[in-house]
Amino acid sequence: MTRVVLSLIVLGVALVGAELPRANAQSASRYARYRSVLEPLPETAPIPAGNPQSAEKVELGRMLYWDRRVSKTGATSCGFCHHPAYYGAEPMRKSVGISGDVHLRNAQTVLNAAFLKSQFWAGEQPDLEGQALGAVQSHVAMRSWPNEVAERLNRLAEYRELSLKAFGTPVTEEAIGKALATYMRTLITPDYPLARWLRGDETAMTEAQKRGMAAFVDKGCVTCHSGPAFSNSSLRRVQLPGGENDEGRARTTKNEGDRYFFKVPSLLNVARTPPYGHNGSINDLPGMVRFMGREMLKSELADGEVDDIVAFLHALTGRMPESFVRLRPH
Ligand code: HEC
Ligand code: HEC
Numbered sequence: 001m002t003r004v005v006l007s008l009i010v011l012g013v014a015l016v017g018a019e020l021p022r023a024n025a026q027s028a029s030r031y032a033r034y035r036s037v038l039e040p041l042p043e044t045a046p047i048p049a050g051n052p053q054s055a056e057k058v059e060l061g062r063m064l065y066w067d068r069r070v071s072k073t074g075a076t077s078c079g080f081c082h083h084p085a086y087y088g089a090e091p092m093r094k095s096v097g098i099s100g101d102v103h104l105r106n107a108q109t110v111l112n113a114a115f116l117k118s119q120f121w122a123g124e125q126p127d128l129e130g131q132a133l134g135a136v137q138s139h140v141a142m143r144s145w146p147n148e149v150a151e152r153l154n155r156l157a158e159y160r161e162l163s164l165k166a167f168g169t170p171v172t173e174e175a176i177g178k179a180l181a182t183y184m185r186t187l188i189t190p191d192y193p194l195a196r197w198l199r200g201d202e203t204a205m206t207e208a209q210k211r212g213m214a215a216f217v218d219k220g221c222v223t224c225h226s227g228p229a230f231s232n233s234s235l236r237r238v239q240l241p242g243g244e245n246d247e248g249r250a251r252t253t254k255n256e257g258d259r260y261f262f263k264v265p266s267l268l269n270v271a272r273t274p275p276y277g278h279n280g281s282i283n284d285l286p287g288m289v290r291f292m293g294r295e296m297l298k299s300e301l302a303d304g305e306v307d308d309i310v311a312f313l314h315a316l317t318g319r320m321p322e323s324f325v326r327l328r329p330h
Helices: 002-036 055-066 128-137 146-154 157-167 173-184 193-198 207-218 285-296 303-314
Strands: 235-237 261-263
Touching (some): 055 157, 055 173, 128 146, 128 173, 146 173, 157 173, 285 303
């Protein structure tokens, strides 16, 4: 009797074992075409000809990133609002600056910003060099003029010497922008489940994530959230709850036609960076996915579709670089 039971178990295990590869093969063929629609993030960020990477520049950028002496009152640093505990972003709806003043917008993650064709929620800055200086100057973020910061830092031998090694000059406004940009080009997360699946690992994503990927593409999310960083960099009209006071692109262009136009944001690591939207008004990912369906696709997504798309968005969470996670304060 026990022998019979045992052999039945053995037979069962053998059958399940045989089923698994077949299920995988079926799933592989069902989703194969999405491999030509989606692309994995490259292993390195694009590097502009005018600012090649070097170990000294990255180190100078890392020091600046974490140093509160870069802010006027010593209250903030880049890392204060863009912290690894929150995947390079922050948990509050809107940023709070050096004197407790509230910014108009939520801080995006710095991770993979190096892959974006423009920076900030309405694409106001074309590159990371300009973005970094903009953040240093910004009235809310740090309120220091980069040349004042340079003067302050040059009084410290470690900054002066490292800048001499990196740029051949003491710290200057240009060196601050370039060093911060160089550091941010190392803050990338190319290792995430979708990327592993796109490179051929069938087991890297769950079935729900694969269904979500199909819905994401077939429903049309991918028309805007395309390319390796899931952003085509275009500006789209979108109005979030409570968003009346932020006119988006029109704030800088003063052009009526640009009112409420915002940049399509990257979706890499999005599961780790709530709350959502430029004013942080949407608390969670299911809420944001539903809102996108309604606002951008003019379609009400079914609960199952929302769940699958959310599962898929979790497959975009990558491993953060060790140098970002392991803080080395000085
Ligand atoms: C007080 C909080 C705060 C500080 C400090 C701060 N930021 Fe930001 N950061 C923000 C906010 C808010 C935004 C969105 C701004 C917007 O769209 O107008 C942002 C946007 C960005 C972006 C754009 C990412 C994208 O997807 O477009 C990058 C990159 C960035 N910050 C890097 C930095 C760097 C480098 C520093 C230090 C020099 C810094 N930030 C300091 C709050 C902050
Ligand atoms: C017509 C272009 C377009 C389409 C289609 C689109 N989106 Fe978006 N998406 C945007 C824009 C623009 C934003 C920025 C909204 C804002 O200003 O906060 C955004 C924001 C998001 C965010 C929030 C990101 C963050 O960091 O806060 C998520 C998540 C998202 N979209 C997912 C989706 C999903 C899922 C779909 C399909 C159901 C989709 N989007 C369809 C343009 C689009």
